[in-house]
Amino acid sequence: MKKKRYLLILFACFYYSCDPAPAIFNFETKNFGPNAVISVKSSENGETLKVENITNGNQTFRINMPKKGYAILSTYDDGHDEEYSFYLDKGNYKGVLDGKNAATYPFKILPTKEGEEMISFYKQKEAMNRSLLDSLALAEREFNLATPDNIAEKAKKADIWRAKKISSELNNIEIFAKNHPKSDVTIFLLDRFGRAGSEAKKYLSIFKGLDKEVKESKRGKKLLSEIMQANQMMAGNKMPHIEGETPDGKKFNLSVLKKVNLIICWVSYSGKNRKNNQILAHLYEKYKDQNVEFIGVSFDKNKDSWKKVIKADKLTWPQYSDLLGEKSPNAKNLSNYSATYFFLADRNGIVLSNNDLSLDFVDSEIGKHLANQ
Template sequence: MKKQLYLLILLASLFSACDPAPATFNLETKNFGPNAVITIRSAENGETLKVENITNTNQTFKINIPVKGYATLRTEDGTHKGEYYFYLDKGSYKGILDGKNINSYPLKSVPTKEGEQFIDFYKLKDDMSKNLLDSLDIVELELDQATPSNIMERAKNADRWREKKILLQLNIIKAFAKKYPGSAHTLFLLEQLGNTDSEAKNYLSIFNSLDKEIQESKKGKNLLKEIKQASQMMAGSKMPNIEGENPDGKKFDLSILKKVNLVICWTSYNGKSRKNNQLLVKLYEKYKNKDVEFIGVSFDKKRDWWVNVIKDDHLTWPQYSDLQGAKSPNAKNLSNYNVTYGSSKKVGD
């Protein structure tokens, strides 16, 4: 009997040793409506890990088998939503969720150094962004209340402030990277911002400020590859070589370039490409004698389809294709595998 008892105790201890400690959330929740919810998801694969109704009390809940990695804590209260990044691991998380102040980072105490760095990131964000966010709220409200006579002016003003917001977000990440050059969080934050195509130079500047170990990590190498790809497609950048031939069998020749060149990547079977062709024909007639050249690069595989559309849509600017479809080097070098894509290039840059 004693042997069986010892065996049960041993098995129980083994199971408890194998069972990871949970991530426990102790949150003070207040000022939310009756149907508000908290959702915790993995930021890496989108898996929903926990959904809880907000009770406007001291709430405690657990994620029993947490997987280390980036996660989001999201609140939804009607149309009001808040979303915050954090680093998920086992241990205790404490904080305050306030429905009247959703811009405030809710987590005040976390179990790991990785998590503490996120608290610092959001402190930087609060310090650097308050005035701009207040101004953006004002112009967004003005846009909502616009009349037909002033809607264009207010829309342009809102766009300017949105651009300022993107630059501010990059500056916040830059400040964080300077404080934590050895943190992989910077790679994650840049990835989540998702403006590599339009802000390649700023991305590269931030990337170069990181420790070599972070740069040479798998995520670091992937981001650098993305930055370099985006740099190739920016207006004014040096244009990669165009592979393939024109319908007459001639290879791409730099002599066709003018002061400004618009590279248009397309396919004959893409509806958006065909619709764009109608607009491009008119634009080409307007600009072709003003030191501007259009250059079509097709990702087609079937020569007949490609040539027939050139004829049917009256595309009179230079056209090239290697007829390799998505496997074409042009797809990678000129449009990052996107159709339809246009980019302007200057001669000599």
């Protein structure tokens, strides 16, 4: 019996010596509804690490085996969601979560260098954006209360303030990067902001100012690859060559291009893409006799499935694929592995649109470039 007890004690000592110290969260929580929830998930892989009901008071919870890396703390309260980025590691986390003051970064103490740098970024952001966010909130309220007579005016005003918020966000990251050139937090912030496609030049400018070690990190190299691909697709640059062949074996040649060309990156097995095809087929009928061409670039692997969908969806414009799927050079060079993805090019293959077009704007963009050229 003594031997068994000794073995249990030995096992427990071994287990706890190997188990890393937990991440312990201490929050003052207030002004949340009865069904409010707080959660923590990994920003690296989306894994949910913790879910807790918000109790309003002094609330403590822990993550027993935290994996180092960037994470997202979220609150959900009666249909209203908020997200806050931070760096997760073992140690103590302290702050205030206020349901009526969601714009304020909740963490006051974070146990790592990256965490302290994140706090520094959010303090800077809050100081710079306070009046802007107030103006945006006012514009949003006015839009929600708009009448049929003034809704267009209120919508335009709200859109202007939303655009200013986006611009301000990137400016905040730029200022932080200048003050913290050795911080990996900048790479995370740029990646999470997710506008390399439309702000490639600004991204590249910020990236170049970072310390060599940060730029050459795994995360840094990945972001640079995305920036360079996006920069290649900026308006005025020549689009990458389209690899592959049509279903009947013809290779892509610039001679198929017309005055304005819509390049459509897609896959035949996507339900969303199939719905898009219905809209695109109608648009093609509208523009096919106006010196406009559509060019389909598929990231499929199965030739028979690809051909069947082309026939079934009545896609009468030129279609190309190298049948390499996600390994296709087209996937990397044209859309950074996104499908669906749309962009416009002229008869020489010069990119006309700066970023991935939403299908809602394809019609108006084609019309605009037809009129301008």
